[in-house]
Amino acid sequence: MNSSKISPPIVAAVRSPRWRSQVERFVERLEASPPVHWKLGFDSVVSFAIAHPSSVLIAELPDSFAEAPIESLKLVSSLCNNPQQCPLFLLGDESTEPWRDILTEAGATATCCSILDFERVCLQIDRHLENHAISDLSVEDAVAARLPW
C-alpha cells in the first residue's frame, strides 16, 4: 500500500501452456507487479477492457487462424475496437507470420509469431505499464489491485 502508483492490469486470453507460461514468467519479472486477469475468450477480454482503461490486452490467436483467418480477423477487430483503445498484443505461431501486416492494419499493436517476438514486445508492454501507472485510484481499486489472488 506504500507505493503511490499502481500499474494498470494485464488481461490475457491465452490457451496454450507454451504461451501461458511465457506470459506468466514475463509478469513475474515485471517490477510494476500488475494484476493479471486470465480470461477464456476474446469476448470477456473486450468486456474487461471496457471497464479498465489503459489495461494491456494479450490474446492468443486460435489454432485455426491460418486456415480460417477471416473468422479470426473478425474477432481480432472486436478486440481492436475496444472503446478504451487498450493496446492489443496477439500471440501466434510461424503460420501467423504472413498475416502480421494485416493484423496490424486491423488494429493489433503487435503480433508475436515466435518467443523472440514476444521478448521484444515485453519491452513495449513494460513501457506502457510504466507510462500508464495510476496514482489516483479509489481505495477499492487500490485494494483490488493489490490483492494477490
Added chain:
Amino acid sequence: MAKTRKINNALTRILDQSSSIVYMISDELKLCYANEACAAWTGVDLETLVGTNLIYTTEPLDDATENAAKGLAITPNLIATPQAIDSFPVEIFSYAKPQTKTRSASASAIYDHRGVLSGYLVVGSSKDGSLQEVNVRESIDLPAKLHNALALVRQQHQKRFDLKQLVGSSAESDRVRRQMQSATDSEGDVLIIGPEGSGREHLARTVFTSQFSSSQFSSNQFSSNQFSDSPATPESEIETQLVPLHCSITDPAQIQSTMKVLLKDRDRKATLLLIDVDKMDAGSQQEILGYLQLPGLSARMIATSSTKLIDVESDFDQALASRLSTLTIELPPLAQRREDLPLLAQAILESKNDRQAKQFSGFSRQAIEMICEYDWPGNFGQLASTIEEAAASATGSIIEVADFSETFQHSIKAQRFAAKDETRIQMDDYLLEIESQLIDRAVTQAKGNKTKAAELLGISRAKLLRRLAVFKKANDDSQTELVDESVFEEEVTDE
C-alpha cells in the same frame, strides 16, 4: 584425342581468366577446382587452395587454408537433397582481412553418366556485397540467415577476443563486451560474477591470456576448457618460466607456493587467476590478503565467483572482496539474453562442423523456437551439451525438434507447467495498511483538520487520534526510533 585436349585447354584458359569466381566441390565436400579469381577471393594461392576441405562454419579455424576456404562452403541442407534442387542460389564469403565480404553465386549439381552426384559447380557474381546486404529468404532458409548473422556478429565484435559464449547482439552481451574491453585495457583487478555454466571462467581466462604475448602463451592453450567452469586444469600450475609471472589458483594448497614465488622475485609483474574465489575457505582468504598486504608485493588479480563478494551478509572477507572487485563484470544467465539464443545455438553447431565430416546447416524454425522457449538453468554448458546430443542423433543436416532428447523435451513441458509459488499475506497487517491509507486520504481530504477527517471516516475524533498514534508508533518502530507521545497527548487534551 588432340582435339579433346585442345578443348580442355581452351576451357581451362577461359575459366582461369574469368573475373567471376568459379569453383567445383566434390561430393566429399573438397574443393576440386578453383580459378584465379576464386584464389584471389580467399586470399590463398591456387595450389594450396585446391584440395581443401570446405567446412561450413563462421568460427575461426586452426588450419589457415581451411579457414580461408570456409567461405566457399555451401549450406549443407541445400546439398543434402540434390535430387530435389539441381541448381540453387548461395552466398559465398571472403574472410580475408580487413572485412568480411560476400557475393551471391549460383550452385549446380553435377551428375555422372549413372546419375550419381559427383559434385557442384559454383559460379559467383562479379560484384562484392557487404554482410548487411545479404538478403536471405527468412521464411525459407533460416539456417543460412543465422549463418550470415553469425558471420556479421563475429566481424563486428570478435576482432579481439574469441568469446564463444558471448556470441549475440543483445544489450546484455554488448555490455559484457564493453566491460571486457575495459578489463583488458586496464591493469586493475577484475572480478567476474556469473551463474554456473555462464562461462565466467572462460571470460576470466580470456582477460588473463590477453596479457600474454602470443609467443609465450597462446589463448588456444585454454581451448579445452572453454565451455565449462570446471576446476583445476594443467595450465593452472605455476608457470615460473614465464616472465611476467601468471598463474591460476583453483586449489588453496597452491596459494602458499604461488605467493612464495611472488615473494622471491618481487620485481616481476604478476597476474593471479583465482577461479571460484567464493568457494575459498576463510583461512585461504586471509592468507591471500596477508600476502597481498606485504610491502613491495603487487599482483593483478582476476577472479571468478558465482555470487557478489561485497555484501553485508556475505561470509567472504570484505577487505579481500573490495580488493578483488575493482572492476566487476556480471555475466547474465542465458534466460536474460534470450534473443542471443539462436545465434549462440548456431555457433555451437557450427563449431561441431570443424570436428567432423558430417556438416550441419542449422536448426529448423520449430527447433529454434523450442531453444528460445527454454530457460537454460545450466546456461551455456547445458545449451552446448543439449545441442551436441541433438546433433549426434540427427539424421539430416538441419536439427529438428525430434532430434532433441526426450529428457530435454520433458524439461520444456515441465517448465510450461511449473508449480507456482503460493502468495501468502498477513491479513492483520494487510488490513492495517488499508486502514492507514484510508486515514491518510481522509486527513488529506480534510486539509489536515482531524475533526473533519474523523467525520469523513465515520469515527470519533478520539478514535482517529488513537489510530494515528498507533500508525505513527508502528512507523517509528520500523525506523527504530522512540515515539514522542506528547504530541498526540496534547491534541487529545485540546479536545
